[in-house]
Amino acid sequence: MxxxxxxxxxxxxxxxxxxxxxxxxxxxxxxxxxxxxxxxxxxxxxxxLATAEEYNSILRELGSTGQEFADAIAEGALKEALPGEHVxxxxxxxxxxxxxxxxxxxxxxxxxxxxxxxxxxxxxxxxxxxxxxxxxxxxxxxxxxxxxxxxxxxxxxxxxxxx
Amino acid sequence: MQENIERSGQSRNRPSFRTFLFTASSYRKLAGMSAWLLHRFTGLALVAYLVLHIMGLRSLADPAAFEIYVTTYRNPLFKIAEAILLGSVAFHAFNGVRIMIQDAFYRSERQRQLFYGVLVLTFVVTLVGGLSIIFPYFIAPMLP
Incomplete structure (x- = not known):
């Protein structure tokens, strides 16, 4: 070729x-x-990311404001952060x-x-x-x-x- | 072995998955072969992850759904998967750089050394990043 x-x-x-x-x-x-x-x-x-302390306080706040969040926390669909975790x-x-x-x-x-x-x-x-x-x-x-x-x-x- | 080499030679012009298996078992340059194989394997795995990741982004429309979605992936097993994900990304990235360096400067003379460099970098990044990913789950609870 x-x-x-x-x-x-x-x-x-x-x-x-x-x-x-x-x-x-x-x-x-x-x-x-x-x-x-x-x-x-x-x-x-x-x-x-949120530190463990930040995340846990966010969770507490959400749980007290919305029923949806309170249910999810009760069911374990939302879990608290472990020490040192970033979420x-x-x-x-x-x-x-x-x-x-x-x-x-x-x-x-x-x-x-x-x-x-x-x-x-x-x-x-x-x-x-x-x-x-x-x-x-x-x-x-x-x-x-x-x-x-x-x-x-x-x-x-x-x-x-x-x- | 010899038979495989012959068979892979015969079917060289017709690549297929079977040919690939024959070639893989007869190939002698282990470094180049495993670099190619790992690059393809990590690439396909990362595409599968990418599709799941983008579909998961739908949960951003609803804050509660997003928090629940993220919590699912905070399971210890997913944290190990996250470290494996980091390893795949690191290997694919470093090996991609190796391919570019080789194309630009070396052709194939230095490919083995470069590949070992890729493995070392991947190992270091995966170790450091992976440990920091799994630390709160697996290492912190074991500390006194």
Whole structure:
């Protein structure tokens, strides 16, 4: 095959794949920064979580104001924090997401993670799925799930503190 | 072993899960193979977690539902799962950086050393972060 022919062989599916590779790199670097930040904020002991004392006082307050909370505490669906525990709690999330920049960062993280993850899944499927029709169905299903999740996640983040 | 190498050679142009199993059992460069395998495995596991995570965000619409949702994940078993999650994220991130470094500078000469570096970093991050995650549940109660 001559080199001229090879150049003509670079058709849109190949370019599309190369674009996917580039996107995987870009979203990967983005995730490195923002997923690192996200994990630090939400899973490690720091000021964005409630300390055990804070959480227990929040629980007492909620239990005395709303029947829904009082029932949940009685059923054990809401538990007191252990000594030294740091807990994700609604008021802390609300406090953080009142800053528009944090909302933007969270929605951006959602899109980075979804596109990186779904692209990874489609590449894995491409390695094992040889039936063209099956693969098209899988890709369509993947897009549907991605769009639904992106919508749901964006709505969840954007609507915090708006009602 | 020899038979597997032959079979994987014959079916090289037709990758499939079976071919992959033959290749995996005949592959000699253990570092590169396990890096690839772990990267794919952690990646798929993280996508599964991501889907559950985003669906769980629906509870943000109702403060009571959100507190109950969070309490579910404060179960000791979920705390261990959280440490495993950290390990998966750390490995996938560090190995991703290794792939980028390799593509940009080294090609494959240094891949083994880089992979061992990835393992060490993953181990350190998972140990430090994982201990701080499980500390109030498993370690603090054992302290006098």
């Amino acid at each position: 001559s080199s001229q022919n090879e150049n003509q062989e670079v058709r849109s599916p190949v370019r599309f794949k190369a674009f996917g590779w580039l996107m995987q790199r870009i979203t990967g670097v983005g995730l490195l920064l923002f997923l690192g930040l996200h994990f630090w904020l939400q899973h490690m002991p720091n000021g964005f 994700i709690t609604y008021s802390k999330v609300l406090e953080r997401l009142q800053t528009p920049l944090w909302k933007m960062i969270d929605v951006m993280l959602l899109f980075l993670a979804l596109s990186h993850g779904m692209l990874g899944v489609s590449r894995s499927l491409g390695d094992y799925m040889h039936n063209e029709r099956l693969r098209k169905i899988a890709v369509a299903a993947g897009w549907t799930v991605s769009v639904l999740l992106a919508w749901q996640g964006t709505m969840a983040v954007m609507s915090v503190g708006m009602n």
